Amino acid sequence: MVTVLFFASLRESLGTSREQVPLSAPGATVAMLVDSLRRRDGAWADAFAPGKDWRVAVNQQMASLATPLRSGDEVAFFPPVTGG
């Protein structure tokens, strides 16, 4: 299992801020997790549709689609940041 967090507009459109998601298999990556989220209902398919601009962090470090995932990891999805 990994803990998946959603922030800002992504949290609002998906209606959740935190979920536990099982890992598909050994060798799982962020890309595989995104594929599984995209296969859910409309809001999820839309939020993770190709071309949508979002960022991902793994264990609170900026990550990419190729970043490997292990059980217990904290994965966060969020829109481009707008602080300052």
Add this chain to the structure above:
Amino acid sequence: MAIVRVQEADFDVGRELERLTAGRTDVGAVASFTGLVRASNDGSAVRSMTLEHYPGMTERALADICRQAHERWDLLETLVIHRVGAMRPGDRIVLVGVSSAHRGEAFAACEFIMDFLKTRAPFWKREETPEGARWVEARDSDERAAKGWD
């Protein structure tokens, strides 16, 4: 040495910047940046703003940005204070302070820290306008400014 704080409360710019110089005589320059809430953005009046962040990652990201600044320039101290929660036009949002022996390093590092904070630290602004609430869109110009340091 970096001081990083994320907080709901306002801050006193003068008192915070004194942390960079208190008890030392090797500081020749202090540069600072203060960011405030504007009453209009993208053609709409802004009544109030709410800042969301990613607790834990935010502090790590800010500390990492300060560490990079210390690697790039000969700095004495760096300070980043960023507010979260509800704010109104005119309120302070962020303070960056940098001390060094000479002004060049302090000016450059202060701008670097802000450029990286704008594009790397997990904060999100939501504005309440007469047309309703909206999430602020990231600006391409901010990304270009950060890439300019590569």
